[in-house]
Amino acid sequence: MVLLSSxxxxxxxxxxxxxxxxLTACAPTEQQEADYTAVEHSGVSSAIYxxxxxxxxxxxxxxxxxxxxxxxDGIVIRYIRDHGTIxxxxxQDIDYLQKSxxxxxxxxxxxxxxxxxxxxxxxxxxxxxxxxxxxxxYWGGHHWH
Numbered sequence: 001m002v003l004l005s006s007x008x009x010x011x012x013x014x015x016x017x018x019x020x021x022x023l024t025a026c027a028p029t030e031q032q033e034a035d036y037t038a039v040e041h042s043g044v045s046s047a048i049y050x051x052x053x054x055x056x057x058x059x060x061x062x063x064x065x066x067x068x069x070x071x072x073d074g075i076v077i078r079y080i081r082d083h084g085t086i087x088x089x090x091x092q093d094i095d096y097l098q099k100s101x102x103x104x105x106x107x108x109x110x111x112x113x114x115x116x117x118x119x120x121x122x123x124x125x126x127x128x129x130x131x132x133x134x135x136x137x138y139w140g141g142h143h144w145h
Contacts, residue, residue, distance in 0.1 A: 035052075035075045036053055039066070042071050044065055048062050048066065058085065060087070060097060063110070064100035064102055067100055067101045068101060073105055077106060081109075086115075
């Protein structure tokens with residue numbers, strides 16, 4: 001027979017009460033479920049659908065693909081808003097989105113996600129910059145053995 005202390009019993013009771021609330025908070029809303037179903041049936045690639053179901057940020061190219069698949073603007077805007085994605089769009093990004101058939105309302109919403117630049121047009125928290133690193137047997141034009 002195992003005896004539990006009163007503190008362990010209380011902890012177990014709290015966990016039993018809180019766990020369903022935590023799991024419910026992680027579950028998609030009815031609106032999100034409906035949106036995901038619409039995206040799934042739109043013919044968009046499974047990679048983009050998977051990104052959305054897992055709550056990943058959508059790239060500019062993903063947004064263009066959603067427009068090409070004729071996914072409703074409201075779904076795209078809700079997804080961007082609900083997941084807090086911030087876009088720092090360069091003029092060529094906006095041009096690409098327009099040429100890809102993305103509606104002006106979606107583009108305007110994406111532009112509005114970026115905080116305004118600080119004094120002198122400089123962003124206080126600029127977007128991260130990717131740096132490529134190449135590993136291999138060649139470096140500086142010399143072949144290393």
